[in-house]
Amino acid sequence: MLRTLVARRDAFPLRTPFRISRGVKTVADVVTVEISADGATGRGEGVPYPHYGESVEGALAAIEAARGAIEGGATREELQGAMAAGAARNAVDCALWDLQAKLSGRSVTERLGRPAIAPTPTAITVSLDRPGAMAEAAAALADAPLVKIKVDRSDPEAQIRAVRAAAPRPRVIVDPNESWTIAEVERLQPLLAELRIDLLEQPLPANDDDALEGLAPLVPIAADESAHVAGDVDALAGKYQVINIKLDKTGGLTGALALADAAAAAGLGVMTGSMISSSLSIAPALVIAARSAFVDLDGPLWLSADRPGGVNGAGGVLTPPAPGFWGTS
Structure with missing residues (x-):
């Protein structure tokens, strides 16, 4: 089947700055892919992440290099070998899933033998700031099902206590984004237990995973930056209890x-996460979210304006996109 491919850069300004330990984001720069065949068009989105050596220009170049294979009818499985895992392949892979759904008249979940996507509780992020400002942001989330706290090394105890005091009921994920040391992980275990934290996400730099070997944490620890593809799992078992799956890391659905x-298979729990993105990134991630203990897909909720027909996040629960947005005919 011959196809036509369009790939472009799209930018989505954020309604408020998003701060983590590595910096501040004010715009979501994404790569949008459209693949058309037989009168139907499938769409996908990737978010190149500089922390992984990616850029929008590099992702577009990678897609252009694969144009011949994509337009010539390469399957998703064939593209696993032709393109590296990352944002570029994510955009292409998800566009092909969407195209297949539209050509076949069967949704992605139908093809996988799974129920249609249901409303899904998601973490709502309190970005890194002064503890008082974080408490103010958390107070607005006091009734949300799940809150995620971005922290760093400056005063994580004050940051976490401020949020928990303002939002005593939600489940909570603490995410230092690789900024802690193993000494801090060990020292802060009692605090995390005291404040009923449900998950600690990637506290150490990815190349320091071995320091977690043999640790019996009071709170489960999730691998994010350390876990990209299925081949990473064997090295992470025994160090982490949960794997955070992001389609921009795996290179697609x-x-x-x-x-x-x-x-x-390794006995590890699953979390679904995403970059700051539009709903076109979130729609395929909801397929993984359906089998996840933790879901962190609030990216579009940070945008000033999302793509039309995207998810709605009222009350910390994501309502699926409109029919035909992605993955349905």
Whole structure:
């Protein structure tokens, strides 16, 4: 089947700055892919992440290099070998899933033998700031099902206590984004337990995973930056209890499904996450979210304006996109 490919850069300004330990984001720069065949068009989105050596220009170049294979009818499985895991392949892979749904008249979940996507509780992020400002942001989330706290090394105890005091009821994820040391992980375990934290996400730099070997944490620890593809799981078992699956790391829904299967086989829990993105990134991630203990897909809720027909996040619960937005005919 011959196809036509369009790939472009889109930018979505944020309604408020998003701060983590590595910096501040004010715009979501994404790569949008459209693949058309037989009168139908499938769409996908990738978010190149500089922390992984990616850029929008580099992602577009990678897609252009694969144009011949994509337009010539390469399958999703064939593209797993032709393109590296990352944002570029994510955009292409998800566009092909969407195209297949539209050509076949069967949704992605139908093809996978799974129920249609249901409303899904998601973490709402309190970005890094002064403890008082973080408490103010958390107070507005006191009734949300799940809150995620971005912290650093400056005073994580004050940051976490401020948020928990302002929002005593939600489940809570603490995310230092690789900024802690193993000494801090060990020292802060009693605090995390005291404040009923449900998950600690990637506290150490990814290349320091071995320091977690043999640790019996009071709170489960999730691998994010350390876990990209299914082949990473064997090295992470025994160090982490949960794997955070992001389609921009796995290189699409195809790789994400493989990573979820590998995590389950290793006895690890699954979390679904995303970059700051539009709903076109979130729609395929909801397929993985359906089998996840933790879901962190609030990216579009930070945008000044999302793509039309995207998810709605009222009350910390994501309502699926409109029919035909992605993955349905």
